[in-house]
Amino acid sequence: xxxxxxxxxRSPHQPGPDGFAQLLRAEWTKLRTVRGWGIALLAAAVLxxxxxxxxxxxxxxxxxxxxxxxxxxxxxxxxxTDQFTFVHQPLAGNGSITVAVTSLTGHILQSAFGGSxxxxxxxxxxxxxxxLIISASTKQGSDYAxxxxxxxxGVRMQYDYTHDIAGQSGxxxxxxxxxxxxxxxxxxxxxxxxxxxxxxxxxxxxxxxGLPSTVQAGLFATSxxxxxxxxxxxxxxxxxxSTVASASFDRLSRQGTWPASxxxxxxxxxxxxxxxxxxxxxxxxxxxxxTANPGGYQAAGGTFTVTGTGDIAPxxxxxxxxxxxxxxxxxxxxxxxxxxxxxxxxxxxxxxMIRTTFTASPGRSRVLVAKAIVIGSVTFVAGLAxxxxxxxxxxxxxxxxxxxxSVYPADSLFSTHGLTVVLGTAGxxxxxxVLAMAAGAAIRRTAGAIAAVIGLVVVPLILATLMPQTLAxxxxxxxxxxxxxxxxxSLIPHQVQQACLPYNGCYPLSPWHGFIVLCVWAVLAVGxxxxxxxxxxx
Amino acid sequence: MxxxxxxxxxxxxxxxxxxxxxxxAGLAGLREAVHAEWTKFRTVSITGWxxxxxxxxxxxxSVIASSVIKCGxxxxxxxxxxxxxxxxxxxVGQITLAVLxxxxxxxxxxxxxxxxSLTAVPxxxxxxxxxxxxxxxxxxxxxxxxxxxxxxxxxxxxxxxGLTAHNGFLPMSLTHGAVxxxxxxxxxxLVLVALLSLGLATALRDSGLAITVVLGLVLVxxxxxxxxxxxxxxxxxxxxxxxxxxxxxxxxxxxxRLPIGPWEGLGVMGLWAAAALLAGWLVxxxxxx
Numbered sequence: 001x002x003x004x005x006x007x008x009x010r011s012p013h014q015p016g017p018d019g020f021a022q023l024l025r026a027e028w029t030k031l032r033t034v035r036g037w038g039i040a041l042l043a044a045a046v047l048x049x050x051x052x053x054x055x056x057x058x059x060x061x062x063x064x065x066x067x068x069x070x071x072x073x074x075x076x077x078x079x080x081t082d083q084f085t086f087v088h089q090p091l092a093g094n095g096s097i098t099v100a101v102t103s104l105t106g107h108i109l110q111s112a113f114g115g116s117x118x119x120x121x122x123x124x125x126x127x128x129x130x131x132l133i134i135s136a137s138t139k140q141g142s143d144y145a146x147x148x149x150x151x152x153x154g155v156r157m158q159y160d161y162t163h164d165i166a167g168q169s170g171x172x173x174x175x176x177x178x179x180x181x182x183x184x185x186x187x188x189x190x191x192x193x194x195x196x197x198x199x200x201x202x203x204x205x206x207x208x209x210g211l212p213s214t215v216q217a218g219l220f221a222t223s224x225x226x227x228x229x230x231x232x233x234x235x236x237x238x239x240x241x242s243t244v245a246s247a248s249f250d251r252l253s254r255q256g257t258w259p260a261s262x263x264x265x266x267x268x269x270x271x272x273x274x275x276x277x278x279x280x281x282x283x284x285x286x287x288x289x290x291t292a293n294p295g296g297y298q299a300a301g302g303t304f305t306v307t308g309t310g311d312i313a314p315x316x317x318x319x320x321x322x323x324x325x326x327x328x329x330x331x332x333x334x335x336x337x338x339x340x341x342x343x344x345x346x347x348x349x350x351x352x353m354i355r356t357t358f359t360a361s362p363g364r365s366r367v368l369v370a371k372a373i374v375i376g377s378v379t380f381v382a383g384l385a386x387x388x389x390x391x392x393x394x395x396x397x398x399x400x401x402x403x404x405x406s407v408y409p410a411d412s413l414f415s416t417h418g419l420t421v422v423l424g425t426a427g428x429x430x431x432x433x434v435l436a437m438a439a440g441a442a443i444r445r446t447a448g449a450i451a452a453v454i455g456l457v458v459v460p461l462i463l464a465t466l467m468p469q470t471l472a473x474x475x476x477x478x479x480x481x482x483x484x485x486x487x488x489x490s491l492i493p494h495q496v497q498q499a500c501l502p503y504n505g506c507y508p509l510s511p512w513h514g515f516i517v518l519c520v521w522a523v524l525a526v527g528x529x530x531x532x533x534x535x536x537x538x
Numbered sequence: 539m540x541x542x543x544x545x546x547x548x549x550x551x552x553x554x555x556x557x558x559x560x561x562x563a564g565l566a567g568l569r570e571a572v573h574a575e576w577t578k579f580r581t582v583s584i585t586g587w588x589x590x591x592x593x594x595x596x597x598x599x600s601v602i603a604s605s606v607i608k609c610g611x612x613x614x615x616x617x618x619x620x621x622x623x624x625x626x627x628x629x630v631g632q633i634t635l636a637v638l639x640x641x642x643x644x645x646x647x648x649x650x651x652x653x654x655s656l657t658a659v660p661x662x663x664x665x666x667x668x669x670x671x672x673x674x675x676x677x678x679x680x681x682x683x684x685x686x687x688x689x690x691x692x693x694x695x696x697x698x699x700g701l702t703a704h705n706g707f708l709p710m711s712l713t714h715g716a717v718x719x720x721x722x723x724x725x726x727x728l729v730l731v732a733l734l735s736l737g738l739a740t741a742l743r744d745s746g747l748a749i750t751v752v753l754g755l756v757l758v759x760x761x762x763x764x765x766x767x768x769x770x771x772x773x774x775x776x777x778x779x780x781x782x783x784x785x786x787x788x789x790x791x792x793x794x795r796l797p798i799g800p801w802e803g804l805g806v807m808g809l810w811a812a813a814a815l816l817a818g819w820l821v822x823x824x825x826x827x
Contacts, residue, residue, distance in 0.1 A: 051762065059767035324765035330758045338750040345746070349648065446746035447644070451637045454753045459630055461761055463599070466626050471606050505765070 023370040026357075031343065031374055040339050041382050044429075048332025049386040049393075056325040056394035061402030066319040069406045071269065072141035075210060079406040080161045081496075082140040083269035083310025084222035085295035086133065091217040095256015096183040097132055099219065100197060101149045101172045102248045104130055106223055109242040109294065109309060121226055123243070126152035127313075127497050130221035130247030130306060132182045134189055136211050138266045145189035145206040146220065146312070147180045149247070155180065156495075157191035157203040161314050164495045165204035167193040177250065184256075187211055197251070218263065219297070221247045221308035227499035242309050244294055249304040267295040269310060313496050317407050320490035320505040322421075325394050327461075327487070327505075329425055332386060334454055336379045336429050340436030341449035343375050348444045365530035368441060372526050375437050376430040383429030387422040388413060408489075417489065420511050424486020427515060431522040432457055435480065438525035442532050456480050456521075464502040473508045480521045482507065485514030571659045571668035578655075579642060579672050588638040589680045592728075596631030596684030597691065600624055604692030604710075608699050619791040620701040621720045624692040624710040628724050628785070631684055632731040636752045639673050639735035643818075644745035662822040666740060670733055670815065677732040681725035689721055708790050716790040723787025723804050730784060730804070730811040731756060737814025741821045755810070756781050773797050780810045 031037060061067035069079035091097075106124030131148030145159035147167070155167030155178055172178035179194035190205040223245035270293040295308040347354040358364055395410045411417040432453065440449040460481035464472040476482055485507035492498045492506070500506040507514055579585055603626040609616035646652040659665040693710050701707045712718050734755070739748035760782040763775025776782045776797040786796050786803030793800060 055766055058771050064767060321767050327761060327765050334750055334754050334758060338746050342746050447637050447640055447749040450746055450749050451633050455633050458757050462629055462757060467603055468606050
């Protein structure tokens with residue numbers, strides 16, 4: 001940094017090697033000494049936390065069918081989807097089972113589109129699955145491990161609902177079957193796949209604690225519901241239709257002690273229950289009559305055909321009360337945006353100040369970077385405090401209001417979920433302030449800068465609920481609003497087929513990917529503002 | 539500040555003496571005040587830019603929405619309201635209009651011009667009304683152009699996408715009474731947003747604060763209302779938050795099932811604007827400029 005010939009007052013304190021520390025200090029002093037700004041920051045934090053808690057507090061779970069788990073819970077108490085056709089025999093002690101899958105096909109069980117397959121829907125679902133499973137029992141929610149072929153995701157090993165490991169790729173056929181093997185040894189179940197039944201590759205190994213000495217092992221098939229989001233507005237419109245998968249198995253072989261003499265078939269979670277439902281359909285969709293579960297199996301000459309519908313996966317609510325409560329932080333966010341803009345526009349307004357600043361440190365881009373660091377840090381701390389309190393209290397309020405813990409778990413602040421929401425929200429505060437500061441430097445007018453940044457950050461959220469889904473998805477991918485994905489709490493795991501509707505607070509990008517979009521915006525804005533500020537007179 | 543006053547006082551006195559009628563009856567001098575405000579308004583370059591942006595953004599967002607909306611071949615399976623989609627741009631266009639209205643007042647405070655204005659037109663109400671008239675006229679022009687173009691450009695795009703009477707939709711055509719009401723109501727809504735912003739800016743006297751509060755009321759309040767998992771509170775938000783209530787006027791489908799009727803909703807928005815103007819007047823009246 002060259003200070004020129006006229007050296008203004010220098011602090012007796014030794015500056016950093018390049019004087020940047022001094023620059024930071026100067027900006028920090030400017031921020032700290034304006035009393036209104038301190039109050040604004042405090043107000044932003046308090047309002048953000050308060051609004052979030054109030055929304056969570058008003059969220060009435062007892063009157064909302066989505067607040068409870070619609071199905072079973074697993075051994076850890078989390079809600080799961082557990083519905084499949086299970087052709088099984090007891091396996092006493094250790095042992096293994098091997099089979100070749102020669103085909104996997106699917107069809108739509110029912111359709112609101114006159115019985116035909118709705119446009120754009122493939123009969124076989126990406127996560128239709130069939131293969132081998134070792135389960136503690138035939139009850140829903142049992143601990144299990146399974147290897148399977150899937151509609152579009154190749155061979156997988158899955159266990160205890162949440163775990164999913166990829167094996168070889170491709171859909172099986174009669175000419176190129178997929179060979180699967182499951183081996184039980186104590187609490188450890190290992191899955192293998194093979195293309196020829198001779199050379200085996202281990203996919204993964206699962207520790208399934210709490211398996212009884214005699215488990216149920218055998219073949220299964222199931223196929224998840226397909227969600228057809230209405231092509232219109234990205235609101236809560238859509239239909240969920242049941243699909244059916246059929247798989248052919250060949251050359252079944254077993255090792256170990258199998259005390260039963262024959263196979264029996266159980267439709268897990270299928271007893272007399274209807275298999276299709278219409279999710280919120282805007283009042284416009286016709287309700288269809290429920291159908292009986294079509295699951296079952298046929299065995300002929302060592303060949304099995306198993307047909308099933310449902311899924312074995314974590315249950316994720318389409319509702320996201322915690323994530324949506326966190327939109328209350330928007331109240332604080334707009335105050336933070338205003339503060340970010342004011343942090344630089346007030347210097348322009350009092351023309352003298354910005355000239356003094358630039359005389360003291362002629363490296364104008366460095367001034368901008370120093371300002372970004374100071375306003376970013378301060379708003380990050382405010383956001384962190386607000387989000388931490390809000391996260392803990394809002395979760396407790398939701399659970400107290402009748403939102404079941406099995407679906408809406410009370411996660412610790414330091415769990416991945418907690419850290420993502422809290423650090424992410426703090427990061428959104430910081431980057432929105434930096435964005436506003438950069439906009440202020442470029443536009444030089446407080447109102448213009450604030451309106452521009454609120455327009456970029458908040459308006460896409462509104463438009464996403466009004467516009468057609470395709471456009472809404474792009475808005476939430478490209479605009480800074482993508483970063484609100486860090487607040488999403490009902491995250492849809494990759495192995496669950498569920499429509500991601502912006503109206504329900506679902507974002508097309510994963511939390512940290514969305515956050516990166518905002519980072520890019522902030523960096524480009526500071527860069528652009530630096531360029532403008534160097535070219536223009538102060 | 540005092541320097542400015544000292545220089546302008548003789549001029550101001552002259553102007554005042556001409557403007558203030560002896561009887562001081564009602565809003566005498568309003569015509570001159572409007573003329574003065576209009577001159578201040580149109581001679582600032584930012585006015586033109588913000589109005590142009592309002593028009594472009596309103597049309598742009600509306601037309602994009604109309605061009606991508608697709609909803610199958612039957613309104614039975616699609617709850618979309620073509621007119622609401624076709625006027626989506628109003629949601630974005632209102633922002634620049636609010637900025638324009640806020641700056642119209644606050645720039646006078648930050649530059650010290652307000653002293654001159656109030657010296658010239660000492661009657662606070664007269665000045666505020668004059669400003670409101672100018673802002674209304676500007677918002678009307680921008681609103682009519684923006685909304686009319688949105689409808690005229692969007693309609694053929696929508697019918698290409700199947701939002702036709704044949705498929706059971708009410709097409710966004712001004713020949714239908716409901717669509718005409720939606721279009722006219724949208725223009726009025728834009729005017730009311732501008733007046734809300736003008737009133738709040740007059741009360742708060744700071745452009746940054748004013749625009750944050752206005753956008754908070756207009757944009758953030760309805761967003762929060764949509765998130766409340768409480769039917770009672772959701773309905774309250776939809777009935778009483780400025781944008782949700784105000785834009786009820788755009789609905790042409792299931793109007794009877796709306797949380798608030800089209801005109802009643804616009805009326806709620808009108809009350810917000812009136813309250814803001816009243817607050818502005820009270821601050822002008824009882825606080826030194």
